[in-house]
Amino acid sequence: MRMRRPGRPEDLPDAGVLWARWAALAVATWDAEEEQERFRHGYWLGDGDHDLRYDDGACSRWVLTRAAGDRAVLFGQDDAGEVGRYRPPIDVLAGSPEWVRSEGLHDLLARGRVECVYWFEDGTWHRAPYPDDLRDDGLDCGIGHLASRDRAVEAICALFEFDDDCEGVVEACERFFAHAERGTVTGEVVRAFADEVFRIRTAYELLWPKVPIARSETDLAAMTALVRWR
Numbered sequence: 001m002r003m004r005r006p007g008r009p010e011d012l013p014d015a016g017v018l019w020a021r022w023a024a025l026a027v028a029t030w031d032a033e034e035e036q037e038r039f040r041h042g043y044w045l046g047d048g049d050h051d052l053r054y055d056d057g058a059c060s061r062w063v064l065t066r067a068a069g070d071r072a073v074l075f076g077q078d079d080a081g082e083v084g085r086y087r088p089p090i091d092v093l094a095g096s097p098e099w100v101r102s103e104g105l106h107d108l109l110a111r112g113r114v115e116c117v118y119w120f121e122d123g124t125w126h127r128a129p130y131p132d133d134l135r136d137d138g139l140d141c142g143i144g145h146l147a148s149r150d151r152a153v154e155a156i157c158a159l160f161e162f163d164d165d166c167e168g169v170v171e172a173c174e175r176f177f178a179h180a181e182r183g184t185v186t187g188e189v190v191r192a193f194a195d196e197v198f199r200i201r202t203a204y205e206l207l208w209p210k211v212p213i214a215r216s217e218t219d220l221a222a223m224t225a226l227v228r229w230r
Contacts, residue, residue, distance in 0.1 A: 081138025
């Protein structure tokens with residue numbers, strides 16, 4: 001599944017599935033020491049347990065926030081997007097319900113840190129209307145790799161620098177995402193995935209990046225809880 005440019009609400013998967021894939025990437029790259037860092041990049045759980053963050057360290061920054069009633073808000077910015085440069089300015093909150101319009105989001109918009117906002121309610125994604133000549137809102141470049149499981153598998157393989165010659169890697173990643181989307185990730189599932197990543201890295205002499213690091217049962221509990229939408 002490929003997203004269009006600019007993105008459309010129907011290009012996004014169900015919010016629970018999006019959360020699961022995003023969280024699976026956060027678990028796959030988990031390092032307990034990095035969880036304490038204030039400034040970071042990659043995939044991680046934000047403050048509290050209701051939002052996921054993604055920052056590629058260069059040109060893309062995104063947040064997925066859970067809200068009551070199986071609702072969610074996705075917002076962020078990618079340098080490929082043209083919303084911030086469009087004139088007259090686009091109101092990316094036009095038509096959004098009050099629960100979307102948080103003080104924090106308004107602050108980020110005012111500082112130019114957010115140019116793209118989608119919200120999920122009653123099982124459907126929504127966004128503000130765009131001008132017909134807007135070419136890109138940054139959604140595809142920023143979040144497109146989470147639009148389908150195939151693209152998510154490609155993304156996680158790229159993170160671990162696996163290529164087509166690494167036997168078993170696609171199957172291992174597909175199993176992990178399948179568990180995440182079904183809500184069946186357990187400590188044993190995380191351990192099995194980490195062991196398989198380590199095996200493949202060792203077999204093909206790949207020294208970087210690291211496998212998921214869980215230093216305690218508390219780490220494992222946090223990693224498995226991260227993937228649950230509810």
